[in-house]
Amino acid sequence: MLAQQPDQGKNGEDMASNFDFLMARKDYKAIAKTAMEAERRFGTSYPECVILSERAVKLAVRWMFTHDAGLALPYREAIARLIHEPTLKKLRPAGMNYLVHYILHLGNVVAYRGMDVSREEALLALRGLHAALSWLAACYEEGFSPTPFDEGLLPTGGKECNANPLKLLELYKEPFEGGALLPRRKKNREASEKFAALREKNRNGSVVKVPADLFAETRGRYILVDSAQAGWTLGEDFFMNAQIEGAGKKTPTVDLLFTDAEKKPLAVMAVKAAEHSAEDGVAQAKEWATLMEQKYGERPYIFLLREGGYCYLDEASGTLRPIHGCFSRAGLERRLHFRRLYDPDGHPDLAEDIVNRPYQQEAVWRICEDVHHGVRRLLVSTPPGTGKTRMAAGAIEALLHQKAVGKVLYLADREELVHQAYEKFRMLLPDAKLVDLLGDVREEAQADIVFATATIMMDAVNESRTETGARLYDPAHFDLVIIDESHPSIYDDHLVILNYFDAILLGFSSLPPTAPGEAEVYSFYGLTPGKPTFAYSLTEALRDGWLVDFTLRDEAPEGIMEPHLRYADLTEEQRTIAEMEYSDTGAIVSKDFDVPAVNNWLFSEETIQAMLENLLQHGLKTPDGTLGKTIIFAKNSLQAKAIAFIFQRLHPEYGADFIRALDARTPDLAAAVQAFSLSDEQLTIAVSVDVLDTGFDIPSVVNLVFFRKVHSLSKFSQMLGRGMRFCADLNGEGKDKERFLVMDYCKNFAFFDMKK
Secondary structure, three states, rough: OOOOOOOOOOOOOOOOOOOEEEEEHHHHHHHHHHHHHHHOOOOOOOHHHHHHHHHHHHHHHHHHHHHHOOOOOOOOHHHHHHHHHHHHHHEEEEEEHHHHHHHHHHHHHHHHHOOOOOOOHHHHHHHHHHHHHHHHHHHHOOOOOOOOOOOHHHHOEOOOOOOHHHHHHHHHOOOOOOOOOHHHHEEEEEEHHHHHHHHHHHHHHOOOOOHHHHHHHHHHHHHHHHHHHHOOOEEEEEEEEEEEOOOOOOOOOEEEEEEOOOOEEEEEEEEEHHHHHHHHHHHHHHHHHHHHHHHHHHOOEOOOOOOOOEEEEOOOOOOOEOOOOHHHHHHHHHHHHHHHHHOOOOOOOOOOOOOOOOOHHHHHHHHHHHHOOOEEEEEOOOOOOOOOHHHHHHHHHHHHHHHOOEEEEEEEEHHHHHHHHHHHHHHHOOOOEEEOOOOOOHHHHHOOEEOOOOHHHHHHHHHHHOOOOOOOOOOOOOOOOEEEOOOOOOHHHHHHHHHHOOOEEEEOOOOOOOOHHHHHHHHHHHOOOOOOEEEEEEEHHHHOOOOOOOOOOEEEOOOOOOOOOHHHHHHHHHHHHHHHHHHOOOOOOOHHHHHHHHHHOOOHHHHHHHHHHHHHHHOOOOOOOOOOOOEEEOOOHHHHHHHHHHHHHHHHHOOOOEEEEEEEOOOOOOHHHHHHHHHOOOOOOEEEEEOOOOOOOOOOOOEEEEEEOOOOHHHHHOOOOOOOOOOOOOOOOOOOOOOOEEEEEHHHHHHHOOOO
């Protein structure tokens, strides 16, 4: 933290502060201290004033989510999610979003680009902070009466120069005290409910209004800050009130003009006409674009700035869609380049070494056709084991070849799935530049395809910078975003990222279109429930011989394993919680899914011993009579290690390498999985804790043991798919894998109403 300045005014006397009202409650101590320090720094350094103002806003947001039970705390507590959380956004007074985002964006630019800050910019940040914190107090204080901001209380002598950018960047990144918010709210549940009730009693702080002059000035400066974040420089490639020379008798003036290095127009943005209506803004911007097309021979892109947000006009479809920030020059230049090269009459080039099955080729054709017709959200529904990765790679290859897209983001739920996808794409698309954001990111700016989880990608959006300090991942950075597995919890994990990037969205689902909860997924993609872009059913895959069927043994005891809830009966909220299990181990925290008697039975040595003996007796065997490759799905590492230990104690004759417990912390995990996948290796039983459940293709697996309850339908489908892979000559030459065995000890099939 920057050293605190003495509490004195310009003549050395103790001075009052615009933020004295925060001293009424000790709960505001950290917020008040930071806000007052920001005010003091106005007298020494305008950049430091801005950074501290930004920090005070974040502290206030975190305070509200910690103390107010009426705010829906996101599953991820990153500040970007908190700021955009709907229950908070709808409470803010008109115009407050502009003030908050101006302060946050300005702080970001000062921290990462090392920019100087004018007195006017710092003053506007303090005034916005005063309005935001006044609203905070109005929400939670009885009889609060706001006082106007008094510029006369500010110290003088501040400097514009960002003299120590590294120090400010360090302060900007400094973690907040107190850690995670959810445990703190739970600890003070009664108090948080009282705060929520008090806010409602105070009519959500409605006594505070954003002053009209503050709103107008902030809105005017907001575009300057946001454009700077995207890498534009006023007067070099970004111009306000730019005149179109040589356009006849009149010389039209463009509100905002974005150009390349040679001052050739890339985009125009209408602001003034857009204030009246979107139609007026579009008409004005089209007029400018036409004049520039006549003069320069190429039509610039069209944007509007209205009602606190940006809109992009897709002239091909005539649709005006919201975007979440300025496009960078690199993003606009790339899109313009591909617009020149795109052949609307060209046919997709299907790489048969990538998509080598008829239905995979049809899926890629459908995707390319829909993209050609301007469809921006697509969903492919196929069961596990049908080559989702190949279809994704084939679609990318075809769209890159058509010049329909240039940069791609591949999102997976879990880190191991990101790594797996990255490795598979390295083999399928050897000429593409790939970057795994969980690994080596040195070439991320040049990557054709970036692999990440939603959380890692959000961090990269906030942290990754170009050489000039501009945000690397602007909203136009990707042309296509692929979701590895679409399920209801994508609303939480992916929504901010998917809204941020202005990209075509291609999702994959391993569930049939009629599965419970899929209507929510289809709504997310803007599709009619049950009608994906392309579907290939399990029945078709079994009929065509690409997958194999299974035999089910229901091994669950009577009574304790009977599900008191079934998946189809879950509420939307319960289903979202259940589907989080697909993304995060241990994400199930609801009492609806926790039955102590079940856990006691599953962890019992007697139960484990009986399960293992049953497996050895009834499990499918190899031609020589030994047990075939088997996955036992365990609840956690403790249970998995107990299973392996008990087996080795009961059956030392099989050797130490016959069974292994595998989890994310297994030191030689990659080598162990490789050994398990080879038929001539001794490792036969893999006790998996969220390792082999999804992503790994091991066709030789013939036994699956569900020794845990599963609550995510997407995850269960993927787990079941571990056995469905076809395997030629598994039992000798000409003797292919025909079936596999499933032992269900936890009534999972009953929970999901799956009949066999």
